[in-house]
Amino acid sequence: MDTAKRTDTDTAKSTGAEAHETHGAARRGRVALVTGAGSGIGRAVALELLRGGWSLALAGRRAEPLRRTAGLVPGATALAVPADVSRPEDVDALFAAVRERFGRLDLLFNNAGTFGPGGVPVEELSFEAWRRVVDVNLNGAFLCARAAYRQMKDQEPRGGRIINNGSISAHTPRPHSVAYTATKHALTGLTKSLALDGRRYGIAAGQIDIGNAATDMTARMGSGALQATGEVVPEPVMDVADVARTVRHMAELPAEANIPFVTVMATTMPYLGRG
DSSP, X not given: OOOOOEEEEEEETTTXXXXXXXXOSOSOSOEEEEESTTSHHHHHHHHHHHHTTOEEEEEESOHHHHHHHHHTSTTOOEEEEEOOTTSHHHHHHHHHXXXXXXXXXXXXXXXXXXXXXXXXXXXXXXXXXXXXXXXXXXXXXXXXXXXXHXXXXXXXSOOEEEEEEOOGGGTSOOTTOHHHHHHHHHHHHHHHHHHHHHGGGTEEEEEEEEEOBSSGGGGGGGTOEEOTTSOEEOOOOBOHHHHHHHHHHHHTSOTTOOOOEEEEEOTTSTTTTOO
């Protein structure tokens, strides 16, 4: 096995974005694509998979955080492709880069997302803000899932797995989170449809609903989060590595097994009974 480390630069032709690659592991083996891989849950999952021997494509809007993610596991195989998943042309270029580098795709972790302007009542939420959350959280997930379907149907051996990053907001909302909550509920429907339609092609689909993983996005929880009662109460968080290990477990199930939905949350967070 060649463990020499090198860096190549390719161009994602339809967007002009550069794909930066650091690799050392062999080309053969399982291949995953993680969106939103430059920080938070996406980075944690990417690192867990890289350390488990997966070859990875890392997608996100900014190149430098993707390069940093790739560099955290020396000798691993990682292709960094800047892409905005809400743009169909970026998604097409992303999957073309994955196909060119690896030749197949075994796992898509549909992770890219945004909470949007948190704390804004529905009557004050602009259409532009609503649309941005829908474009990233729902349209982006659909565009990536569609591209993954096309790849997984045509490759040999056929099939693969799609894991969507949902949220406990796919079940119960927080106050003033109408755009985020609506998209996460919609993501549940997307997951179910992908799982149903993928059966004939050997494509499994599942969803992980996460509550209060410790990332930059949840840093404010320690100082207090608005509750349904109107109170602002500090909330506990959990190690994001526990999320990453759960995703890896889902990803490494045999083709004949699937976890359609799983919830991983901080044990004492105010979710069960929220509202």
